[in-house]
Amino acid sequence: MYRTAQAVVGTVLAWHCLACAAPQRQLYPGEPQSLDRIAIISADLEQKTRIVRIDDAEVRGSTWDVLPGTHRVIIEARRRAPFEMPGYVENQYMWFKAVCDTTFVAEAGRQYVARSEGEFTGHSVRYQATYTGSLTAWLEDSAYPGARLGDVRCEVSAGDLFL
Numbered sequence: 089m090y091r092t093a094q095a096v097v098g099t100v101l102a103w104h105c106l107a108c109a110a111p112q113r114q115l116y117p118g119e120p121q122s123l124d125r126i127a128i129i130s131a132d133l134e135q136k137t138r139i140v141r142i143d144d145a146e147v148r149g150s151t152w153d154v155l156p157g158t159h160r161v162i163i164e165a166r167r168r169a170p171f172e173m174p175g176y177v178e179n180q181y182m183w184f185k186a187v188c189d190t191t192f193v194a195e196a197g198r199q200y201v202a203r204s205e206g207e208f209t210g211h212s213v214r215y216q217a218t219y220t221g222s223l224t225a226w227l228e229d230s231a232y233p234g235a236r237l238g239d240v241r242c243e244v245s246a247g248d249l250f251l
Contacts, residue, residue: 113149113151113152113153114152114153115142115143115145115147115152115153115154116153116154116155120153121153121155123197124196124197125155125156125196125197126153126154126155126156126196126197127153127154127155127156127194127195127196127197127198127199127200128151128152128153128154128198128199128200129142129151129152129154129159129161129194129199129200129201129202129227130150130151130152130199130200130201130202131150131151131163131201131202132201132202132203132204133150135165135203135204135205136165136166136167136204137163137164137165137202137203137204137225138150138163138164138165138202139152139161139162139163139164139202140162140163140164140187141160141161141162142154142159142160142161142162143159143160154194155194156193156194156195156196157193157194158191158192158193158194159191159192159193159194160189160190160191161189161190161191161192161202161227161238162187162188162189163187163188163190163202163204163225163226163227164185164186164187164188164225165185165186165188165204165206165223165224165225166183166184166185166186167183167184167206167207167208167221167223168181168182168183168184168208169181169182169184169207169208169209169219169221182208182219182246183246184208184219184221184223184244184245184246185223185244185245185246186204186206186223186224186225186242186243186244187242187243187245188224188225188226188240188241188242188243189240189241189242190226190227190237190238190239190240190241191238191239192227192237192238198229198230198231199229199230199231200227200228200229200230200237201227201228201230202225202226202227203225203226203227203228204223204224204225204226205223205224206221206222206223206224207221207223208220208221208223209221219246222244223242223244224240224242225240225242226238226240
């Protein structure tokens with residue numbers, strides 16, 4: 089009997105912890121709405137693109153439900169570029185990150201996807217690395233692939249070296 093009680097308590101605690109750790113998907117108050125009454129915002133993880141903020145909420149995960157209307161979305165995109173200094177550093181990469189801020193109007197029944205594009209190339213001369221390239225991110229309506237939504241402002245920065 090004691091072991092059964094332990095198993096039940098352990099199972100309840102495990103489910104509770106999983107529920108607490110799960111990313112928040114619904115970003116509006118009240119009961120969940122049907123898909124024809126909300127908009128869905130998601131990130132294209134294959135492009136190393138993620139959404140870090142929707143309106144005033146810091147978000148984790150890859151998909152969120154919002155009510156129709158104007159929303160501010162912060163998108164983060166990452167790319168890497170080869171980094172070598174012959175005889176000193178070889179086979180490493182430098183991360184580049186763009187943090188893009190956009191505002192758009194979501195419509196009910198639509199899905200919006202965060203996308204990114206860009207790449208960097210570089211070379212080094214006497215321990216001085218120089219990179220050129222660009223990186224940007226945006227939202228697009230899945231019904232109109234390639235059409236960028238909203239006014240996007242991005243800041244690009246270089247990150248750390250990694251193997």
